[in-house]
Amino acid sequence: GESVGLHLPTLSVQEGDNSIINCAYSNSASDYFIWYKQESGKGPQFIIDIRSNMDKRQGQRVTVLLNKTVKHLSLQIAATQPGDSAVYFCAENVGSSNTGKLIFGQGTTLQVKP
């Protein structure tokens, strides 16, 4: 069935280090993937997205890599800061014309140590 999963539930990094959060998906027909950050008590916040015709996309301090061969997605955060502490979700967009639903993984908690 459709599912998006994350490899590790918790990731602890030192402030200033780079963070890598991984995600595996199972629906090979999906063509759009999104990373969200969710802080305690708040709704998911869009970080970066990537479409299936790309392998890599960069934003400010963040990079998303997509490996369609092994159905793997990763989020890299450069120079991790305390404000990056949150739960990170990858989501897979599954939909047809004029519709779409997001399938989320369980989430990875990122803890940044000062």
Next chain:
Amino acid sequence: DAGVTQSPTHLIKTRGQQVTLRCSPKSGHDTVSWYQQALGQGPQFIFQYYEEEERQRGNFPDRFSGHQFPNYSSELNVNALLLGDSALYLCASSFRSATDTQYFGPGTRLTVL
């Protein structure tokens, strides 16, 4: 530019009651999706509304229903509440396309006693 707004912020109900949650989409967006997020889990898709019609539905019972108004705002209704309905209910808005980015509101925390 206002983002996605939801009301109320928190709600406490008892089993068997009915609840209505409200969502106003981000300016310029015409599509609203609803998600349920249990504690410690990722959000789960309930349904999506576009042009005042339910376009797609997730694996949720008929107790969950919705509505979209001409101004694109939306309501989520849950009847005959169960303890297991306790969760954070999230609304996300987007613009038409199936692969358009969905932006989330802060959510409504529903507690069923």
